Amino acid sequence: MDEDQIIMKKYKADKACFITGEISDKNIQLPGGAYVSPEGKEILKEYLPD
Numbered sequence: 001m002d003e004d005q006i007i008m009k010k011y012k013a014d015k016a017c018f019i020t021g022e023i024s025d026k027n028i029q030l031p032g033g034a035y036v037s038p039e040g041k042e043i044l045k046e047y048l049p050d
Contacts, residue, residue: 019043 016023019040027035036044 015025015027015029015035017027017037017040018034020037020043022037022039024037027037028041029035
């Protein structure tokens with residue numbers, strides 16, 4: 001990558017984690033359309049039965 005380059009990405013607020021509010025390309029979409037971040041997934045696991 002050239003040091004003189006600026007890379008811009010489109011802002012995607014619709015991918016915000018419903019638990020943490022984090023917006024990331026690492027967020028995954030759950031059935032039903034909600035998004036969850038890796039951190040949100042760990043928080044959610046604490047409340048789900050084994």
